Amino acid sequence: MSGDPHKLGRGDTAPSERGPAPKRIVVAYGFWIFLLTDFILFAGFFAAYAVLAKATAGGPAARDIVELPMVGAETALLLASSFACGMAGIATAAKNRFWFQAAMAVTAVLGAGFLALELHEFLTLIGAGHGPQRSAFLSAFFALVGCHGVHVLLGLVWLTTMMAQVQAKGFREETVRRIACFSLFWHALDIIWVALFTMVYLLGVAR
Numbered sequence: 001m002s003g004d005p006h007k008l009g010r011g012d013t014a015p016s017e018r019g020p021a022p023k024r025i026v027v028a029y030g031f032w033i034f035l036l037t038d039f040i041l042f043a044g045f046f047a048a049y050a051v052l053a054k055a056t057a058g059g060p061a062a063r064d065i066v067e068l069p070m071v072g073a074e075t076a077l078l079l080a081s082s083f084a085c086g087m088a089g090i091a092t093a094a095k096n097r098f099w100f101q102a103a104m105a106v107t108a109v110l111g112a113g114f115l116a117l118e119l120h121e122f123l124t125l126i127g128a129g130h131g132p133q134r135s136a137f138l139s140a141f142f143a144l145v146g147c148h149g150v151h152v153l154l155g156l157v158w159l160t161t162m163m164a165q166v167q168a169k170g171f172r173e174e175t176v177r178r179i180a181c182f183s184l185f186w187h188a189l190d191i192i193w194v195a196l197f198t199m200v201y202l203l204g205v206a207r
Helices: 023-052 068-093 097-127 136-169 173-206
Strands: none
Touching: 023 136, 023 173, 068 097, 068 173, 097 136, 136 173
16 A cells, blocks of 8 residues: 555656647736736725715815816726727737737827826816815825826836737737736726726716
């Protein structure tokens, strides 16, 4: 009788014939973990905003500072950029460098437009004396919306890097993996913005 009937010892365990997982699976798994941690980060900001939404300290509330037409334009730009990003993914699958670059350029322009409107919103509020130091509500507002804006900015830097890599090296296997990770990241930012738009802007006006 074997001294290790359940095959717990390494000496009695046959090595796997399949070998290690492919790198694309390892990268995808790791990137999903990164996205989950990012969602947890935003969950903390959302929770803080929910708690502090009424802590205006006599200052303006959300309904007093929200300009829905401008925020609606921001939302349209970001959603359109997500569509363009999806087109870039299709071009990647087809190994079409021209349409990939075109779709990514459109994504970049739309994303930059979103950031420009958000920056205009922040500067307008600060110029009116409604900066993050005015109240706990405004601190939470600037932290949540600003954190999302920083992510969009980092996404644009990443996007530019992907365009340069494809232009220089084509659709190598590692480059395609990075493009797939970028697409996940960009679409995740859209999901977060829809939740932010609903909670901060639409519900803020409704209150």
